[in-house]
Amino acid sequence: MDKVVSSAAEAVADLQDGATLAVGGFGLCGIPSVLIRAVLDAGTKDLEAVSNNAGVDGWGLGLLLEQGRLRRMVASYVGENKEFARQYLSGELEVELTPQGTLAERMRAGGSGIPAFFTATGVGTQVAEGGLPWKYDSEGNVVVSSPPKQTQVFDTPGPDGMVERQFVLERAIIADVALVRAWKGDRHGNLVYRDSARNFNPLAAMCGRLTIAEVEELVEPGELDPNEVHTPGAFVQRVVALTPEQAAEKRIEKRTVRTAEGSAS
Incomplete structure (x- = not known):
């Protein structure tokens, strides 16, 4: 111990x-x-x-x-x-x-x-859609970009009842x-x-x-x-x-x- x-x-x-x-x-x-x-x-x-x-x-x-x-x-x-x-x-x-x-x-x-888990953070941006530059080459060209992530719609509480909202899957x-x-x-x-x-x-x-x-x-x-x-x-x-x-x-x-x-x- x-x-x-x-x-x-x-x-x-x-x-x-x-x-x-x-x-x-x-x-x-x-x-x-x-x-x-x-x-x-x-x-x-x-x-x-x-x-x-x-x-x-x-x-x-x-x-x-x-x-x-x-x-x-x-x-x-x-x-x-x-x-x-x-x-x-x-x-x-x-x-x-x-x-x-x-x-x-x-x-x-x-x-x-x-x-993995779903979160609303990043929905509608390159965080979810992919394309964020992960790596450049020596000339400044993007050679590795973030991949698109799975999204899914869930019912969530809203001010007037349940509403559909999109979420993005993030891996642990x-x-x-x-x-x-x-x-x-x-x-x-x-x-x-x-x-x-x-x-x-x-x-x-x-x-x-x-x-x-x-x-x-x-x-x-x-x-x-x-x-x-x-x-x-x-x-x-x-x-x-x-x-x-x-x-x-x-x-x-x-x-x-x-x-x-x-x-x-």
């Missing part, structure tokens, strides 16, 4: 080239930065990453991008990474942009044993490995997240066949209130306890400041 491993390097040592990674975090909040660095140091390449964001230049998944370790990215928001944009537009990286709520539900479905995501970061965790793999770090980490933890968690504070079994556990240990196979220095290293995606009232300009 003790799932703690000695280091992040040991935790990712058997990660294979070509694997699919589900990576938790929201922006730079709650990203498993130590595990990402361990993947970088291990030299693993040709990876597909599933994450709400793509990191930023020089941090998070941006580190793997800079070294050319990612071949494909499934994400919702990628606007803070210049290297990401360069690779995508020059044909070095395949990108599947997915509506944020749909991405969250695809990951949750993968962890719940649901192969199951990753080979999930990397997540928790505020607290115990040796059995039970995890607690804090604030915005709770957005995508629980979903990533669910959809990985192998889930590795880095925890800022490791506690003994029984110390966590069961009512406060966000990810049960059944979803987690490996736990890495961070040092105080590693736990404290957190970056801000965009820092905005103003001059305090009454101070010199």
